[in-house]
Amino acid sequence: MAKKLNLKTAAVEKSSHLEYFKIxxxxxxxxxxxxxxxxxxxxxxxxxxxxxxxxxxxxxxxxxxxxxxxxxxxxxxxxxxxxxxxxxxxxxxxxxxxxxxxxxxxxxxxxxxxxxxxxxxxxxxxxxxxxxxxxxxxxxxxxxxxxxxxxxxxxxxxxYPVAHNLLDEKFSLRALQELYEAIMNEPLDRRNFRKKITLKNWLIDLNEMEENVPHRPGKLYKFRPRLMKSRK
Amino acid sequence: MAKKLNLKTAAVEKSSHLEYFKIxxxxxxxxxxxxxxxxxxxxxxxxxxxxxxxxxxxxxxxxxxxxxxxxxxxxxxxxxxxxxxxxxxxxxxxxxxxxxxxxxxxxxxxxxxxxxxxxxxxxxxxxxxxxxxxxxxxxxxxxxxxxxxxxxxxxxxxxYPVAHNLLDEKFSLRALQELYEAIMNEPLDRRNFRKKITLKNWLIDLNEMEENVPHRPGKLYKFRPRLMKSRK
DNA sequence: TCAAAAGTGTTGCGCCTACACCCATGA
DNA sequence: TCATGGGTGTAGGCGCAACACTTTTGA
CATH class of the missing domain: 3.90.79.10 (Nucleoside Triphosphate Pyrophosphohydrolase)
Known part of the structure; x- marks a missing residue:
């Protein structure tokens, strides 16, 4: 009962602060x-x-x-x-x-x-x-x-495996590393990068190879689908 | 010159969006x-x-x-x-x-x-x-x-050494550990905690001891002053 | 055969966790 | 002497950085 004294409805509160709705x-x-x-x-x-x-x-x-x-x-x-x-x-x-x-x-x-x-x-x-x-x-x-x-x-x-949002579905490990290098703005060691990514277990080996590259083709990967929750 | 076409002053822009100033x-x-x-x-x-x-x-x-x-x-x-x-x-x-x-x-x-x-x-x-x-x-x-x-x-x-904000200036390592346990909501290993804190080099040994404790008194420490930037 | 990139392992280091015993103090 | 917490070290595992050579392909 005593507590009632200070209560006010939301409507009352709003009317007393109208000047703040200017931002x-x-x-x-x-x-x-x-x-x-x-x-x-x-x-x-x-x-x-x-x-x-x-x-x-x-x-x-x-x-x-x-x-x-x-x-x-x-x-x-x-x-x-x-x-x-x-x-x-x-x-x-x-x-x-x-x-x-x-x-x-x-x-x-x-x-x-x-x-x-x-x-x-x-x-x-x-x-x-x-x-x-x-x-x-x-x-x-x-x-x-x-x-x-x-x-x-x-x-x-x-x-977090968010990089897939920036890449095409299929990509080589080199392409992924180049993306990381672009974001971090520093060169990364190839072997260490591959180890780290492998350890995280984010990728699926598609058993496909790059095509039309002027050098030895690399394997293609994609991100595990369940990891790809967008909108968060 | 051609670019002038779409420019508008801030004042003009504001007047065209007044209805949004309601939040x-x-x-x-x-x-x-x-x-x-x-x-x-x-x-x-x-x-x-x-x-x-x-x-x-x-x-x-x-x-x-x-x-x-x-x-x-x-x-x-x-x-x-x-x-x-x-x-x-x-x-x-x-x-x-x-x-x-x-x-x-x-x-x-x-x-x-x-x-x-x-x-x-x-x-x-x-x-x-x-x-x-x-x-x-x-x-x-x-x-x-x-x-x-x-x-x-x-x-x-x-x-970051922000815990000093919650403690008195002088404190024992036990007190600091209890604070960390309260925040993390889990018990911490005493030896490992002390090692980790020592390694971070956040503390200064005051060469003082606890007083009026019903057990062996512990050493007192404080945080290094230069670390204590408040207001970030 | 050359150019270009693929693919691959080891070593050392630092950090982490788990874990147990003796010490100093006041009651 | 007892209760309470102070103080300390080691071993194993994991992740990280540094580092070089062979292989595959297309031109």
């Missing part, structure tokens, strides 16, 4: 792809005058009736038409002046997609895959977001 | 403490009718002119009067209906504080330290937030 929430997606032995990220030309000439990550405001995670899937789907992909939340960036349009707090996600398996929905915004290594500056705090996500990705691929 | 952003702080060989968390009685009788984490809406991280420091300061503490962002929870007052997206932080080194600012909301082990249910999605933060803490203390 927009967005998601920014670091969409990684892999092509020509390079890790790439999907960028778009910023359409803000303040960032004229700079590229930015793909992002959008979260809709009032949309889960935060769903918003990141929507962004991805809108741009790549993919909807069953690896996508992971990493960090939320909330500096007051990070966005010139007003107060926008943004949750960063990264995603791994196969560049060959989809067509970009290219509009007139210069959407393109950009090699991660060359990126010096992006609009907003997107360079920091990119760096943070790349750091997370580096930790992730050591422990 | 509130909050921070929820999992404030961990350590007392009586138990890991505890600071809880408050929920003041929402929808959650009558349940406890919740400490949180607050982020102010329009306040950095996200600063909001979490403010919440901590308001409740514990501490302002130079370990605080780390973990995850952002954004389900549509996670808050009955409306659309509130919440970024979760956890913090490590010394229960003895401050006085709680206790108001009439039944603010108290609650053993983590006994918690079954909390208001909102706060149980999930707690679990997520605890999992992160477990990883953190293995790699």
């Amino acid at each position: 927009a929430v967005s998601v920014d997606c670091v969409i990684f792809g892999y092509e020509d032995k390079e890790l790439k990220v999907l960028l778009i030309k910023s359409d803000l005058k303040e960032f004229a000439g700079l590229y930015s990550l793909l992002g959008d405001l979260v809709r009032p009736d949309e889960d935060l995670n769903e918003a990141s899937y929507r962004v991805l789907k809108e741009r790549t038409d993919l909807d069953d992909v690896f996508l992971q939340q990493v960090h939320t960036f909330g500096a007051v002046h990070r966005h010139p349009s007003g107060r926008v707090i943004s949750t960063a996600y990264y995603s791994l997609v196969n560049i060959n398996s989809h067509k970009l929905k290219i509009d007139n915004n210069d959407l393109h895959w950009h090699p991660v290594k060359n990126i010096q500056k992006l609009a907003f705090d997107h360079k920091e977001i990119l760096d943070t996500c790349l750091e997370h990705l580096r930790g992730k691929i050591e422990e | 509130a952003v909050s921070v929820d702080c999992v404030i961990f403490g350590y007392e009586d060989k138990e890991l505890k968390v600071l809880l408050i009685k929920s003041d929402l009718k929808e959650f009558a009788g349940l406890y919740s984490l400490l949180g607050d809406l982020v102010r329009p002119d306040e950095d996200l991280n600063e909001a979490s420091y403010r919440v901590l300061k308001e409740r514990t009067d501490l302002d130079d503490v370990f605080l780390q962002q973990v995850h952002t929870f954004g389900a549509v209906h996670r808050h009955p007052s409306g659309r509130v997206i919440s970024t979760a932080y956890y913090s490590l504080v010394n229960i003895n080194s401050h006085k709680l600012k206790i108001d009439n909301n039944d603010l108290h330290w609650h053993p983590v082990k006994n918690i079954q249910k909390l208001a909102f999605d706060h149980k999930e937030i707690l679990d997520t933060c605890l999992e992160h803490l477990r990883g953190k203390i293995e790699e």
